[in-house]
Amino acid sequence: MEDILFLFEQYPIWEGFWANLKLAFFSAIFAFTLGVILALFRISPVRSMSWLSGAFINLVRNIPLTVLVVMGVLIFWGQLQINMHPDFDTNFFMLATIALSIYHAPFFAEAIRSGVNTVPLGQAEAARSIGLGFFAAARLIIIPQALRGAITPIGNTLIALIKNTTVAAAASVMEASGIMRTMIEFNPNLMVAIFLIIAIGFSLIVIPVGLLTTWLSERLAVTR
Amino acid sequence: MKTPWMKITALGAAGLLVLSACSPGATEDTAEDDAAGGGGGGGSVTVGIKYDQPGLGFREGNNPPTGFDVDVAKAVLAEMGYQEDQIEWVESPTPQRENMLENGQVDMIFATYSITDERDERVDFAGPYFMAGQDILVRTDENDIKGPEDLNGRNLCSVTGSTPAQNVRDMYADEVELVEQDGYSECLTFLQSGQVDAVTTDDIILAGLAASDEYAGEFKVVGSPFTEEPYGVGLPEGDVETCEQVNEAIQKLQDDGTIDELLAANTEGVDYEANAELNDNIELVTCGE
Numbered sequence: 001m002e003d004i005l006f007l008f009e010q011y012p013i014w015e016g017f018w019a020n021l022k023l024a025f026f027s028a029i030f031a032f033t034l035g036v037i038l039a040l041f042r043i044s045p046v047r048s049m050s051w052l053s054g055a056f057i058n059l060v061r062n063i064p065l066t067v068l069v070v071m072g073v074l075i076f077w078g079q080l081q082i083n084m085h086p087d088f089d090t091n092f093f094m095l096a097t098i099a100l101s102i103y104h105a106p107f108f109a110e111a112i113r114s115g116v117n118t119v120p121l122g123q124a125e126a127a128r129s130i131g132l133g134f135f136a137a138a139r140l141i142i143i144p145q146a147l148r149g150a151i152t153p154i155g156n157t158l159i160a161l162i163k164n165t166t167v168a169a170a171a172s173v174m175e176a177s178g179i180m181r182t183m184i185e186f187n188p189n190l191m192v193a194i195f196l197i198i199a200i201g202f203s204l205i206v207i208p209v210g211l212l213t214t215w216l217s218e219r220l221a222v223t224r
Numbered sequence: 225m226k227t228p229w230m231k232i233t234a235l236g237a238a239g240l241l242v243l244s245a246c247s248p249g250a251t252e253d254t255a256e257d258d259a260a261g262g263g264g265g266g267g268s269v270t271v272g273i274k275y276d277q278p279g280l281g282f283r284e285g286n287n288p289p290t291g292f293d294v295d296v297a298k299a300v301l302a303e304m305g306y307q308e309d310q311i312e313w314v315e316s317p318t319p320q321r322e323n324m325l326e327n328g329q330v331d332m333i334f335a336t337y338s339i340t341d342e343r344d345e346r347v348d349f350a351g352p353y354f355m356a357g358q359d360i361l362v363r364t365d366e367n368d369i370k371g372p373e374d375l376n377g378r379n380l381c382s383v384t385g386s387t388p389a390q391n392v393r394d395m396y397a398d399e400v401e402l403v404e405q406d407g408y409s410e411c412l413t414f415l416q417s418g419q420v421d422a423v424t425t426d427d428i429i430l431a432g433l434a435a436s437d438e439y440a441g442e443f444k445v446v447g448s449p450f451t452e453e454p455y456g457v458g459l460p461e462g463d464v465e466t467c468e469q470v471n472e473a474i475q476k477l478q479d480d481g482t483i484d485e486l487l488a489a490n491t492e493g494v495d496y497e498a499n500a501e502l503n504d505n506i507e508l509v510t511c512g513e
Contacts, residue, residue: 073405078414088379088401169384172404181319181385188322189345 003193011183016176017201023096023165023175028158030101035108039146040138042109043116057106069099069170088172096168100161107157115150116142120224148220155213159206176201269306271297272316272330272458276407279432279490281335289313292428292490293455296353297334299482300457303473318386322346325460332466333458336429338387339509348463349456349509350470353483355502357449358388359427361434363415364444369422371448375400379420381411388425391451408433416442426453428487431496445496452502456509467511475508 007013041053060068072095076082085091119142127137147154166177176198183194273293274281283289294313301311316324316335324330325347336356339349362369369375372392376399382389384404392402403420405411411423412433423430427449434443457470477483487498 070406074410074413078410078417078419081417081419088403092403169404170406172384172402174404178384178404182390183385184319185385185387186340186390187342189342191322 003190004197007183007187007190007193007197010187011179012174013176013179013197013201016174016179017205019093019168019173019175020162020165021205023093023100023168023173024158024162026097027100027104027165028161030097031104031161032108032154034101034105035112036143038105038109039112039116040143042113043138043142045134053109057109060102061106061110063103065099065103065164065167066170068103069096069167072096072099073171089174092172093168096165096171096173099171100164100168103164104157104161107160108154111150111153111157112143112146114153115146115148118149118222119145145222148222151213151217151220155209155217158213159209162206162209163202268310268312269301269332270312270314270330271301272314272321272324272333272335273297274317274335275315276409277336277429277432278436280429283313283315290490291432292354292487293334293336295486295490296477296483297332299477299486300334300353300470300473303476304469321458325458328460331460332470335458336426337456337458338453339456343458346461348459348461348467348511350459350467350511351456351474351508352454352506353457353474353477354428354455354487355499355506356426356428356453356455357499357502358391358424358451358453359430359449360446361415361423361430361443362421362446364442366421366444370446372424372450375422378422379403381405381414381420381423382425383408383411386425387451387453392424412439412443427496428491428498431491431494434496435491435494440493445494447496449499454506464512471508471511478506 038053038057041049042057044050073092077091077095083091084094123141123145124137127141132140165175168175169178169181180194180198184191187194273283273289273291275283275289277291280291281289281293282291298308298311302308314324314330316330316333318335321333321335321337322343325333337343337349338356339352343349360369360372360375369378372395375392379401380392381403382392382405384406389402389404392400403411403414405414408423408425408429411420414420415423416439423433427445427447430443430445433439434445457474459467459470474483484498
């Protein structure tokens, strides 16, 4: 217990977890938006759009996140010398957010598509029969039902995203896992306490998300 | 009746037996040999080194490792009566060094291992065999950066969670833009492309990086170390006997100038000199404290 208090005094652990939360928040918004767009493309009746979205999803989904982040830093910033912000901390935060958003968008898209599959075909046919076009039908009939059916996979993707924010350490963002490395470097004598802090910290963030997901998926399920 | 299932289960069980027979047995053998070997003669010794630090501890595939740490390890072990073919090299990355010594995966560690009180609680140290200090690496045409105080407003690169990165944060964080990477090789690509103006860590690590063939002549070490990093030999807690033997060997290698020679050989072609003030008359630790 003393050890844990000492570590909290000595190292910016709160700031670290706060950075993870900020990364997760912004990435989740961008990735989800991009995911909805990708899903719309994927289910669209226009073959080329559907193909384009499928190609993007399968390409990005199969690149490891670390590779995306490292490519962003080493090539985009290091070699092409593109600075998004003069302040390093902000610049790398943006870079990490972009990488996380691009990486998770296909997972959100696939989660939403799985939700679309739960909407009976009759709904789409009924929408068309009352004269709605593709976008109107998607916006008013299909997507609202699909999202409600896809709460669980969306929640899972969100949980994965939260944990994946630790990869941002590779993009020079000072977050919990980077601070863990600093703590191990300076205080290897407190290894167990360090591990407990990080493990419990992430559990405290992730478990409520899981509970919320379960609660929402039951509450919002479309009764058929 | 259930023959297919029984066959599969039997196969699986047999497979498990074979697997469990393989790995742990092999490692235990060497560990026991080493303990018995003690002062050399029979048996082998497992030494933890870095594999990714050119000039200090570097190894590609199964080639023999190279670098200052490796050469010092060989010399020390030769003094202790080990032949070179009795040494087994193992990679020991920074965050795993204490664990590897505690679990008996290695007998000793020569891997830019600075002696600190916190580490001393879990492992024992012999040495130090070298006094490093945090320094700055810049491009050869850079003349404005002569020490840490000239870094104000400049861009700097170091390794995530490392002591040098923390030092800079503590001492210069307000004025310096710091990018942290997984390894120093990434930092060097940034220094080469101009995205950062300086890379900082222990002087000897910088010298080793600058001496590698890829970057020959491109970088120089500024040469004003601003911390003291005593590189020790990591040993399992309580191994006083080995500690004394290692210290004796290091003392001898320092007195006859072997360590200086090894250092010169490994930093050839770089404008670098070890901090003479600190490196003359290094005081060795007392074993068993």
